[in-house]
Amino acid sequence: MIYLETSRLKLRDWEDTDLEPFSRLNADEKVMKYFPKTLSSEETTVFYKSIISEFIECGFGLYAVDVKENKEFIGFIGFHRANFEADFTPCVEIGWRLKQEAWGKGYATEGAAACLQYGFKELGFSDIYSFTADVNTPSKNVMIKIGMSFIKYFNHPKIEIKSPLNTHVLYHIKKM
Template identity: 55%
Template sequence: MSKYLLETPRLGLRTWQESDLEPFAKINADSQAMQFYPNTLDKAATQKMLARIQQQYADYGFSVYAVDLLKDKRFIGYIGFMRPSFESYFTPCVEIGWRLDPSVWNQGLATEGALACLEYGFGTLGFQEIYSFTAEINKPSERVMQKIGLKKVDTFLHPLLEKDSPLALHVLYKANQS
């Protein structure tokens, strides 16, 4: 039996292990990986984030999943689902998101993994709708949203960011169970 919850031709998505902390902290500390977030995260903040991810999995049976490249079993980030921690007119909801090591960008991996997650979310987890959002200036992530078939439904000011932040204006995308 595979250790992976989901497999694509190039990716294995699984629950998190203690050994993921170091490489995940490295990604979260990388200014390129975090360019569309308010700041990078140190190891302690990464550990706190990981605890929240694991709590979501315990509470709901889903979370963002640790992602390995199948060819070398290397941890490269996450793809999956979370419940946003802020209040807005579209929350509570299920959000699909991704954060991958910049060394594997521009290979279609976020799209490949997100498509598998959408199928799993609608088919296995029974979601009726899945949202995704990012800073309007994050065109690469918005492009992934479009490639996986989500439709733009709105823009909004992220309630946890200062209104004058270049990251405050967010695009909101959505897919419905077909």
Template identity: 60%
Template sequence: MIHFETERLLFRDFELKDLPEFKRMNEDSEVMRYFPKTLSHEETESFFHAIVDEWKAYGYGLFAVERKDNGEFIGFIGFHRATFEADFTPCIEIGWRLKKEAWGHGFATEGAKACLKYAETAYDFKNIYSFTAKINMPSERVMQKIGLVKIKAFSHPKLDPNSPLSEHVLYALKK
């Protein structure tokens, strides 16, 4: 099902046909450089099913994003219920991951802005957060471009405190 679109992008449910490109994206070391590791095919399949299950359980989730000009699956943008131990969780997170061929075209910013606009009428979110490793400047710039405000830095509880990915930044868009 197509939920909404922008001038260049379609936001739809994930489909089984997305799995090969989804797997390729998640095993790309450049795409995953701000994550603890790349994902195996099995881990990506599990992630795929978790996305589908989140939609069923909560009525929102991560959208598969497709280019309108050529029908290419380029990744995901959307919402996720973050539940790890922190003073701001559980919360609604807006996040994105695009394959590297889609980088540099403004798709993440365009898509995240469209998701926020869609959420205004489709969902009753009180607050929307986004977070990333402090060293992930590209994602932090997207957070700033879509109107989120930096709240604080925090150590991600699921990461080794000695990891360069442990220190995170937290942004929020509050109603």
């Protein structure tokens, strides 16, 4: 099923054929620079299954993304239920992960902006959050471009306190 289309992107259900390029994406050190580690094929399969489960349980999730022009899978953009221990969780998070070749083309911003509209209008969300390591300037820029507002810094409870990735930023947008 296609959930959303923009002028250049299709955000759709996942297919088994996505697993191989998804594994390559999660094994790419540059793509995973702002995460604690890259993911093995086995870890990617577990992540893939959790994405599918979230769609079944919630009716939303991290949508697989294709470029319309060439039907190429480039990653994901969408929603996730964040439920780690923090004063703002549980919450609906918007996030994205795209392969390197898709960077710098505005795809994350385009897809995330469409997701926000869909989340508010079709899914009935009243609040959507996003967070990333403070050092992840590209993702922070996307958050700003899609109209989110900075709320605060926080230490991510699932990342070692001494890690440069521990300090996170929290952004938020409310339904207008």
